[in-house]
Amino acid sequence: MTEPFEFEFFVRGLIAATMVGGLAGMMGVYIVLRRMSYIGHGLSHAIFGGAVVSFIMSINFYVGASIWGFLSAVLIQWTSRRRSISSDAAIGIITTASFALGIALISRTQTFTRSFDAALFGNILGVTGSDLVAITVVTGAVLIAVIVGYKYLLFATFDTEVAASYGVPVRWVDTAFALVLAGTVVVSMQVLGVTMIAAALIVPPIVARQFTGSFTRMMVLSPLIGASAGAIGIYLSWFINVSSGASVVLVASGFFVVSIAYTSARGRLLTARGRAGSA
Amino acid sequence: MLHKSPHPDLHEPPLVQIRGLAAGYHGNRVIDDVSLDIMRNDFAALLGPSGSGKTTVLRAIVGAADVYAGDVLFRGESVRKSRPRIGYVPQLEAIDWNFPVTVEQVVLMGATRNAPLFPWFRRKDRLKAGKILERLGLDGLANRQIRELSGGQQQRVFLGRALVSEPDILLLDEPTAGVDMKTRDDVLHLLDELNHQGIAILMTTHEINAVAAHLPRVICMNGRILADGTPRDVLTPDVLKATYGAEMPVTEYRGMTLVAETPHRFGAAARNGGSSGNGNAGTGHGHGDNGHVHEEVVAEVPACD
Ligand SMILES: Nc1ncnc2c1ncn2[C@@H]1O[C@H](COP(=O)(O)OP(=O)(O)O)[C@@H](O)[C@H]1O
Numbered sequence A: 001m002t003e004p005f006e007f008e009f010f011v012r013g014l015i016a017a018t019m020v021g022g023l024a025g026m027m028g029v030y031i032v033l034r035r036m037s038y039i040g041h042g043l044s045h046a047i048f049g050g051a052v053v054s055f056i057m058s059i060n061f062y063v064g065a066s067i068w069g070f071l072s073a074v075l076i077q078w079t080s081r082r083r084s085i086s087s088d089a090a091i092g093i094i095t096t097a098s099f100a101l102g103i104a105l106i107s108r109t110q111t112f113t114r115s116f117d118a119a120l121f122g123n124i125l126g127v128t129g130s131d132l133v134a135i136t137v138v139t140g141a142v143l144i145a146v147i148v149g150y151k152y153l154l155f156a157t158f159d160t161e162v163a164a165s166y167g168v169p170v171r172w173v174d175t176a177f178a179l180v181l182a183g184t185v186v187v188s189m190q191v192l193g194v195t196m197i198a199a200a201l202i203v204p205p206i207v208a209r210q211f212t213g214s215f216t217r218m219m220v221l222s223p224l225i226g227a228s229a230g231a232i233g234i235y236l237s238w239f240i241n242v243s244s245g246a247s248v249v250l251v252a253s254g255f256f257v258v259s260i261a262y263t264s265a266r267g268r269l270l271t272a273r274g275r276a277g278s279a
Numbered sequence B: 001m002l003h004k005s006p007h008p009d010l011h012e013p014p015l016v017q018i019r020g021l022a023a024g025y026h027g028n029r030v031i032d033d034v035s036l037d038i039m040r041n042d043f044a045a046l047l048g049p050s051g052s053g054k055t056t057v058l059r060a061i062v063g064a065a066d067v068y069a070g071d072v073l074f075r076g077e078s079v080r081k082s083r084p085r086i087g088y089v090p091q092l093e094a095i096d097w098n099f100p101v102t103v104e105q106v107v108l109m110g111a112t113r114n115a116p117l118f119p120w121f122r123r124k125d126r127l128k129a130g131k132i133l134e135r136l137g138l139d140g141l142a143n144r145q146i147r148e149l150s151g152g153q154q155q156r157v158f159l160g161r162a163l164v165s166e167p168d169i170l171l172l173d174e175p176t177a178g179v180d181m182k183t184r185d186d187v188l189h190l191l192d193e194l195n196h197q198g199i200a201i202l203m204t205t206h207e208i209n210a211v212a213a214h215l216p217r218v219i220c221m222n223g224r225i226l227a228d229g230t231p232r233d234v235l236t237p238d239v240l241k242a243t244y245g246a247e248m249p250v251t252e253y254r255g256m257t258l259v260a261e262t263p264h265r266f267g268a269a270a271r272n273g274g275s276s277g278n279g280n281a282g283t284g285h286g287h288g289d290n291g292h293v294h295e296e297v298v299a300e301v302p303a304c305d
């Protein structure tokens, strides 16, 4: 049972997955509450293109992908703020085109060191020391942003347009959020993979929401759920030998099933109690 | 009957001036050529069928709708430049009730301007929010999730958010919708009280008769302003026909203007002799999208101010 801990790369991957899971769970609260679930999916695919481009142009992965991701996130937010029917389509086209660009460049380039599979589905074997540093830096920055921006993030998320009329700097909050989200997706890519990031962002807050109606408690619970899914997922992936992203998302989905079972059982219990009380 | 508003000082400039405003969303003009003056102690109702642009007028004032022409001035300055103290109370339908936010958190949003750089809620603001909640009869509910309240309480929470911002004017979008008659009268009395404390009030509503009985000023609109004045002057069959596209007889009863809101019969028997296709506009239940109505009305009826 403790066998995998003898391997340094496993421990690194476990730490990375735990932090990334918690980070995604934290960012996910805002994404889910603001009904922007599509942004995780769109952004991760868009960033994939940026990652490949920075590799080919020999720009540092974190720098290149983050800039590309930030611009994509701002673009997605800006498009969806206009809330017309065509905005979904526009986001779909922009992000898929970026993803396709990445694929196209990869298929032309033989010397792609960061493996293709890892980028798509996540692979902890490739987590390096500098990846860990990057994850730690982003996690720290997000934590500070979330604590310092607590009030504004809450207001801008809850009632965006009216918040602006009460003096909440919604544009700044949105821009800062786009930056932080881009950072989150970039550092999550190695562990979770492009295709799994969206689920890692939205499942933990949805699970947390089943247990609490308080924003503050959700902000604590969701990262904890995400971190546990990350840790348990990586641990299990060692034994069942599946890709780390899939494993983490499957564990999170398991949590989701349990939480739904919990709420429906509680609902039935309360109904029964109500009936007994009124009888 | 509520007291009449204190007599306006005629030499004073308007608090809010709407000048030839055209506004809407994504390039669609919902309102056009809207000009209105709101005085410092006004208490006015904005009437019109669903889709006539009432909400859009309020949203344009707080900068939440696209403006295509004209401007909104607050104390003579464009609201696009200065963000003035305006307390906007949205329609309850516009709120995400499942959002895990507490009553106190909603109210504190109104206090943002008091400490723009302070990341958390200040004790001072929380005390103030507490006082306002108490005044609105919401004490003890500060930590409830907003969904757990009754319709009337929910309405007051969002009024509380507006009040904590110490507004010069309150813009209320259908504060009387979806509440019972007693609650509706409580809301109107509370607004009257606030008006007498010097807060101008502009509210949208479907309650023609409550407005006729209580408010000193009524504005009828349907994409454009059709009439503006006292209930007695504005609520005439002609204006109501232009506004709602339906025949609505008006009578006087003990000095009060009364509007028959549903003059035609519903059901199979009514279908043969039905006079209007716009059955329930103006009954207070018509929440459907009647946006198509306004074009034909505006086209066939000249402005009557
Ligand atoms: N956020 C929005 N985006 C696009 N169209 C909108 C939006 N809000 C309102 N509309 C459109 O504007 C028209 C007028 O709406 P509104 O101002 O809400 O009227 P009212 O409040 O009188 O019912 C409606 O036809 C509606 O479809």
Ligand SMILES: [Mg+2]
Pocket: B054, B055, B056, B091, B173
């Ligand atoms: Mg409306």
